[in-house]
Amino acid sequence: MTASPPPLIPVHEDAHLLVLDKPAGLLCVPGRGEDKQDCLSARAQQQWPDALIVHRLDMGTSGLVVMARGLEMQRALSAAFADREMHKRYEAIVDGVMPQRDDWSLIDAPLMADWPRRPLQKIDPAGKPSLTRWRALASGPAATHVLLEPLTGRSHQLRVHLLSIGHPILGDALYGDAALQARAPRLLLHARELGFVHPATREPLHFERAAGFAAEFLSGP
Numbered sequence: 001m002t003a004s005p006p007p008l009i010p011v012h013e014d015a016h017l018l019v020l021d022k023p024a025g026l027l028c029v030p031g032r033g034e035d036k037q038d039c040l041s042a043r044a045q046q047q048w049p050d051a052l053i054v055h056r057l058d059m060g061t062s063g064l065v066v067m068a069r070g071l072e073m074q075r076a077l078s079a080a081f082a083d084r085e086m087h088k089r090y091e092a093i094v095d096g097v098m099p100q101r102d103d104w105s106l107i108d109a110p111l112m113a114d115w116p117r118r119p120l121q122k123i124d125p126a127g128k129p130s131l132t133r134w135r136a137l138a139s140g141p142a143a144t145h146v147l148l149e150p151l152t153g154r155s156h157q158l159r160v161h162l163l164s165i166g167h168p169i170l171g172d173a174l175y176g177d178a179a180l181q182a183r184a185p186r187l188l189l190h191a192r193e194l195g196f197v198h199p200a201t202r203e204p205l206h207f208e209r210a211a212g213f214a215a216e217f218l219s220g221p
Contacts, residue, residue: 008043011064011207016200017077018051018067020044021209024186028056028065040065055081058156060173063090063191064207076199081153087195090148090158091137091210093188093217094167095180098136098144107132107161111154120174121156123164130154132161140218143170143183147192158189170217188213 012019020040022028027039044051044067051067052074068074080086112127114120131151138145144167148158159175162168168176171184190211198205 024062060187064194089193104133145214
């Protein structure tokens with residue numbers, strides 16, 4: 001018999017919503033097949049039966065996820081994401097040395113599905129407008145710890161945008177070659193910050209959880 005996963009420890013819990021810290025390698029929602037039924041939403045519903053998904057992180061991405069408690073809150077939080085009222089920041093370790101500056105740099109590159117290679121995405125002038133701000137935090141001889149702020153919410157946006165400027169994320173099994181994948185045991189992408197106004201109480205909320213993977217991967221291959 002497979003052992004049950006440990007209980008989720010919420011970053012935040014109230015009568016309306018939850019904020020959880022998703023581990024890397026766990027789906028947000030069930031996938032196809034019996035082996036893909038274990039996921040963050042299923043685990044959450046074991047503890048909070050009214051928990052409903054609002055947004056997703058890729059399976060390989062760790063970090064902060066907000067879940068609604070009930071349909072009314074799900075609608076309110078979904079609207080906040082759609083209206084770009086959610087403050088989101090990520091951190092990643094990428095290949096190569098990126099310049100460290102005090103201000104943010106912008107990647108402006110439209111994205112669309114790469115249909116012959118689904119679920120991959122690609123940059124294409126006919127794609128949807130996609131914007132990502134980035135700022136280097138620290139560099140080693142062959143890698144950079146970077147802070148990322150997606151201004152749009154396209155599928156695989158951060159991964160494809162960083163690849164497009166020559167700095168793919170270490171451990172990326174979808175967009176990286178074998179050498180890049182071998183440099184990390186997982187995708188080194190983490191949803192670090194989440195901020196929004198609570199739809200019910202109107203209280204400003206801000207959560208931050210650092211990944212803790214930076215230093216050991218900056219020394220290079």
